[in-house]
Amino acid sequence: GNSVTQMEGPVTLSEEAFLTINCTYTATGYPSLFWYVQYPGEGLQLLLKATKADDKGSNKGFEATYRKETTSFHLEKGSVQVSDSAVYFCALSLFGNEKLTFGTGTRLTIIP
Amino acid sequence: GAVVSQHPSRVICKSGTSVKIECRSLDFQATTMFWYRQFPKKSLMLMATSNEGSKATYEQGVEKDKFLINHASLTLSTLTVTSAHPEDSSFYICSAYYSSGANEQFFGPGTRLTVL
Numbered sequence: 001g002n003s004v005t006q007m008e009g010p011v012t013l014s015e016e017a018f019l020t021i022n023c024t025y026t027a028t029g030y031p032s033l034f035w036y037v038q039y040p041g042e043g044l045q046l047l048l049k050a051t052k053a054d055d056k057g058s059n060k061g062f063e064a065t066y067r068k069e070t071t072s073f074h075l076e077k078g079s080v081q082v083s084d085s086a087v088y089f090c091a092l093s094l095f096g097n098e099k100l101t102f103g104t105g106t107r108l109t110i111i112p
Numbered sequence: 113g114a115v116v117s118q119h120p121s122r123v124i125c126k127s128g129t130s131v132k133i134e135c136r137s138l139d140f141q142a143t144t145m146f147w148y149r150q151f152p153k154k155s156l157m158l159m160a161t162s163n164e165g166s167k168a169t170y171e172q173g174v175e176k177d178k179f180l181i182n183h184a185s186l187t188l189s190t191l192t193v194t195s196a197h198p199e200d201s202s203f204y205i206c207s208a209y210y211s212s213g214a215n216e217q218f219f220g221p222g223t224r225l226t227v228l
Contacts, residue, residue, distance in 0.1 A: 004155070036219075043116060043205070043219035044156075089156070098144070098209060100217065102155040 002027045006090045006103035013080055013110055021075040021106050023064075023090035031092040033057075033066055033073040034100070038087045047075075047088070082110045114140045116208045118220035125196055126228055133191045133223045135206030141186035142208035146217065147179075150203040162189045196227040 006023040013019060025031065032051045036044040048057030053068035062077045073090060090103040115138040125131050135145055143164045148156040160181050161169045168181035178200075180192040189208075193200050203224050207217040 041221065043221045044207075045219070046216055098146075098217070099158060099161070100146075100156075101158075102148075104153065104155045 002031070002092060002094065002101045004090050004092055004101055004103035006088075006106055008104065009087075009107040011106060011108045013108070015082055015110055015112050016079045017110075019075070019077040019080045019084075019108070021088055021090075021108070023073045023075065023103060025071050025073065025090075025092050027071075027092055027094065029094050031094050033064070034091040034093070035062070035064055035073070035075050036089040036091060036102075038089065038105075040086070044089060080108075080110050082112055084108060085110045114138075114208070114210050114216075114218040116206065116218045116220040118204075118206055118223050120223060121221065122224045122226075124226045124228065127197055128195055130192055130194045131196055131225060133193075133204055133206075133225075135189045135191070135208070135220050137187045137208040137210075137218070140208070140210050140218075141212075142189075142210060143186060144209040144211070145183060145189040146207045146209070147181060147189070147191050148205040148207070150205060150222070156205060159191075193225065196225070198227045201225055201227045 003026045034049045035047040037047045038044045048059040050057040050066035056065045064075045087105045089105045091100045119134045145162040147159045150156045162183040164183045170176045183189040205222045207219045
């Protein structure tokens with residue numbers, strides 16, 4: 001079956017630190033990969049996505065590259081801000097953006 | 113951006129009662145909505161796919177008679193937890209699929225259900 005494994009949190013970083021949140025996947029076929037972010041009290045929002053191998057998704061300074069050889073889609077940001085504090089979910093779909101399979105989520109806290 | 117609301121945000125009920133949760137797409141029409149359940153420190157698990165005007169499609173292991181889904185209009189889907197028990201206590205999240213624009217799911221803020 002399909003599954004997503006992401007690093008367990010919580011992760012606490014100082015402002016302007018480099019961020020990596022690891023995500024690996026198992027899928028039958030060729031999935032699209034996503035990162036969603038959930039800010040306190042809000043619904044999940046799509047942060048970025050990649051639909052095929054070697055694609056790089058990017059948004060708000062965050063990046064993730066679809067690595068087929070390592071079945072990974074690690075999230076990175078060069079310099080985090082306090083406003084990046086949220087829960088981040090890695091996800092995959094074999095049907096465009098339908099029927100998402102999620103990882104467990106990683107809570108990120110940025111301290112000033 | 114597209115907005116999805118859920119009501120109520122929190123509900124506490126007694127064991128044996130039924131609870132209805134509403135999911136609305138506020139500024140777009142959604143022929144497809146999804147219902148997820150999230151356990152503490154666990155990922156979101158897809159429960160069912162709700163299609164406007166037809167029966168919902170349930171994921172394996174989800175009791176369709178327990179979790180009744182109705183998608184009566186292009187902006188509203190409801191999830192009714194029937195004869196609720198404490199093990200049904202969870203965080204329920206809906207999403208609406210915006211197919212004629214972003215081809216993206218937009219998520220509601222979730223409903224915390226506690227069954228006493």
